Amino acid sequence: MTAPIETTGVAREAHPEAIADAAGARIEGRSLGQIAWARFRRDRVAMAGGVVIIFMVLVAIFAPLITDVIGGGPTEYHDDLLDPVLNIPTGSFGGASWDHPLGLEPVNGRDIFSRICYGARISMLVAFLATLLSVVLGVVLGTVAGYFGGWVDGLISRAMDVFLAFPLLLFAIAIGSSLQGEAFGLHGDTLRITVLIFVIGFFSWPYIARIVRGQTLSLREREFVEAARSLGATDRHIIFKELLPNLVGPILVYSTLLIPTNILFEAALSYLGVGVQEPTASWGGMLSAATPRYQDAPMFMVVPGVTIFITVLAFNLLGDGLRDALDPRSR
Amino acid sequence: MIFYLLRRLAGAVVLLLIVTMAVFAIFFLIPRLGGATSDQLAARYVGKSPTPAAIEQVKHSLGLDKSVPVQYGRFVKGIVAGKDYDTGVRKVHCAPPCLGFSFRNNLEVWPRLQDRIPVTLSLAAGAAVIWLLAGVSIGVISALKRGSLWDRFSMGFALAGVSLPPFFTGLVALALFSYQWPIFKGVHYVPFLDNPASWAWNLVLPWLTLAFLYAALYARLTRAGMLETMSEDYIRTARAKGLRERDVIVKHGLRAALTPILTIFGMDVGLLLGGAILTEQVYSLNGVGKFAVEAIGQQDLPEVLGVTMIAAIFVILANLVVDLLYAVVDPRVRT
Numbered sequence: 043m044t045a046p047i048e049t050t051g052v053a054r055e056a057h058p059e060a061i062a063d064a065a066g067a068r069i070e071g072r073s074l075g076q077i078a079w080a081r082f083r084r085d086r087v088a089m090a091g092g093v094v095i096i097f098m099v100l101v102a103i104f105a106p107l108i109t110d111v112i113g114g115g116p117t118e119y120h121d122d123l124l125d126p127v128l129n130i131p132t133g134s135f136g137g138a139s140w141d142h143p144l145g146l147e148p149v150n151g152r153d154i155f156s157r158i159c160y161g162a163r164i165s166m167l168v169a170f171l172a173t174l175l176s177v178v179l180g181v182v183l184g185t186v187a188g189y190f191g192g193w194v195d196g197l198i199s200r201a202m203d204v205f206l207a208f209p210l211l212l213f214a215i216a217i218g219s220s221l222q223g224e225a226f227g228l229h230g231d232t233l234r235i236t237v238l239i240f241v242i243g244f245f246s247w248p249y250i251a252r253i254v255r256g257q258t259l260s261l262r263e264r265e266f267v268e269a270a271r272s273l274g275a276t277d278r279h280i281i282f283k284e285l286l287p288n289l290v291g292p293i294l295v296y297s298t299l300l301i302p303t304n305i306l307f308e309a310a311l312s313y314l315g316v317g318v319q320e321p322t323a324s325w326g327g328m329l330s331a332a333t334p335r336y337q338d339a340p341m342f343m344v345v346p347g348v349t350i351f352i353t354v355l356a357f358n359l360l361g362d363g364l365r366d367a368l369d370p371r372s373r
Numbered sequence: 374m375i376f377y378l379l380r381r382l383a384g385a386v387v388l389l390l391i392v393t394m395a396v397f398a399i400f401f402l403i404p405r406l407g408g409a410t411s412d413q414l415a416a417r418y419v420g421k422s423p424t425p426a427a428i429e430q431v432k433h434s435l436g437l438d439k440s441v442p443v444q445y446g447r448f449v450k451g452i453v454a455g456k457d458y459d460t461g462v463r464k465v466h467c468a469p470p471c472l473g474f475s476f477r478n479n480l481e482v483w484p485r486l487q488d489r490i491p492v493t494l495s496l497a498a499g500a501a502v503i504w505l506l507a508g509v510s511i512g513v514i515s516a517l518k519r520g521s522l523w524d525r526f527s528m529g530f531a532l533a534g535v536s537l538p539p540f541f542t543g544l545v546a547l548a549l550f551s552y553q554w555p556i557f558k559g560v561h562y563v564p565f566l567d568n569p570a571s572w573a574w575n576l577v578l579p580w581l582t583l584a585f586l587y588a589a590l591y592a593r594l595t596r597a598g599m600l601e602t603m604s605e606d607y608i609r610t611a612r613a614k615g616l617r618e619r620d621v622i623v624k625h626g627l628r629a630a631l632t633p634i635l636t637i638f639g640m641d642v643g644l645l646l647g648g649a650i651l652t653e654q655v656y657s658l659n660g661v662g663k664f665a666v667e668a669i670g671q672q673d674l675p676e677v678l679g680v681t682m683i684a685a686i687f688v689i690l691a692n693l694v695v696d697l698l699y700a701v702v703d704p705r706v707r708t
Contacts, residue, residue, distance in 0.1 A: 204391055209684045212684045215665060219669045219674070220403060302536065310647070329540060336548045343541070
């Protein structure tokens with residue numbers, strides 16, 4: 043778990059940026075964001091998670107450049123490096139070498155490192171965009187339900203219950219398999235990635251919406267909202283200027299915690315063959331290909347598995363750290 | 374209590390209707406919106422190399438040339454009242470509950486699914502027992518010994534647990550305990566009635582794989598819930614009136630902390646099927662999940678549709694059971 047944070051220490055800690063920004067004023071009140079950031083910076087575990095995530099995102103963005111230097115293209119075959127009889131890479135650790143640091147696939151002889159880099163692109167793209175979609179849906183529906191109440195709230199809350207009661211993975215599989223070949227003017231991997239993003243995003247909005255609705259319900263009754271209303275503020279003003287700024291914290295925390303869930307979801311769908319198809323690389327797809335060969339080529343399954351684990355863990359650590367930083371009561 | 378039951382029952386029926394609509398939309402409406410013609414749709418329900426006559430026949434029997442409400446009506450009627458299929462070679466009557474007819478295999482979906490259900494139930498039930506017991510007890514101990522070595526270790530372990538995909542833990546478990554050290558050799562399903570011991574022995578690894586993920590989650594949730602309840606005023610009151618610490622923890626603390634856990638348990642039963650699909654795939658257990666994956670591999674849409682329906686019905690039933698349990702644990706809901 044995250045290291046305990048001493049509140050007294052935080053209060054004493056100097057914040058050079060804040061002081062410099064304040065143009066001469068020596069004693070300056072710090073905003074909630076600044077306090078949270080100061081707390082967060084002291085949380086080494088969460089910072090480590092953040093560093094891993096930045097690293098993974100960079101790998102995903104620069105995958106073509108990286109693999110130009112190490113490993114080669116994700117669909118290049120190196121069958122000359124395989125044992126001709128057993129079809130597994132020669133040498134220890136799955137054929138690991140300077141040219142192929144994480145070894146080679148059995149049978150095809152494609153470079154595993156390179157496929158991991160390219161797989162990161164799919165994972166990150168799907169996880170980030172799906173999370174974005176569900177956060178947008180969740181925040182809009184959650185605030186509307188919480189703020190307006192009545193039958194609107196009843197309808198949205200029922201919808202959330204229904205979505206949460208559905209066997210997600212199975213429905214996602216069903217949608218993935220009912221949209222084959224060409225649909226909505228898209229085809230191939232573009233169609234599959236779009237389907238993944240929409241399916242995952244569309245099924246995970248209730249998690250965000252529930253939290254936002256609950257927070258809105260309690261904020262709505264607070265004095266500052268009442269004050270705004272008595273001054274004649276419109277619903278629009280109250281929602282955007284009074285409520286949403288107070289919701290940024292929880293939304294940020296739960297979005298960060300939703301990303302790893304969505305990475306696992308994407309990996310599961312690709313593992314089951316609903317995600318992107320061969321020869322495009324994805325982490326789940328690699329694990330699926332490695333499943334029948336865990337006995338003679340263990341490196342093939344360990345590498346994508348550990349990659350998924352590290353990435354998901356990093357997001358979970360970051361999310362936990364953010365929650366601790368933004369809400370000291372949650373420790 | 375009666376009202377509560379009736380309300381829940383009515384809710385379940387409504388949910389069932391919504392589920393049939395969702396399934397119908399997934400299989401017939403969304404592809405149509407995506408630009409598939411009724412001929413293309415029908416072709417997916419016929420064998421690998423469909424003849425135009427067969428496509429026409431399927432299109433007619435599924436009512437794909439009719440309007441959407443009519444199609445939906447036929448879809449529901451087919452499930453409830455049964456349906457006749459003409460494979461071109463022979464006529465088949467699919468008795469209710471008719472979940473469709475696989476033109477690929479020339480077999481009805483439901484009887485084939487029936488054989489698979491015990492496997493998935495065995496897997497899911499065993500795993501659920503393990504994760505509830507393990508997760509809740511780890512969480513309670515962690516909360517009571519907050520900050521201790523046990524707390525840090527088990528929470529670190531739980532964090533790792535929620536970050537691991539079950540298809541990877543399963544694979545590692547297989548590599549270690551079935552191949553490297555063959556304690557559980559050649560994992561396969563043995564029906565309970567044939568040999569209960571062998572049934573359990575073969576399911577140990579799948580159970581642990583599936584339970585690990587959820588146990589981790591529940592340990593985290595229980596710990597948080599326990600920490601919150603144990604700092605409530607009524608716990609202090611209970612202590613002040615001289616109750617034994619064990620009674621305070623179990624009767625006052627745990628009981629209150631358990632209710633939200635139970636709610637989440639009800640929702641997780643839905644997700645559990647997802648976990649079961651992945652676990653069955655890793656261990657090659659011929660359950661409902663593997664059936665679904667095989668059906669997808671063969672592009673056998675009637676089978677995918679059948680599994681989706683069955684899964685949804687199962688989730689609704691499970692939710693109903695959890696609602697009833699909820700009434701037992703938390704008297705406030707019995708209104």
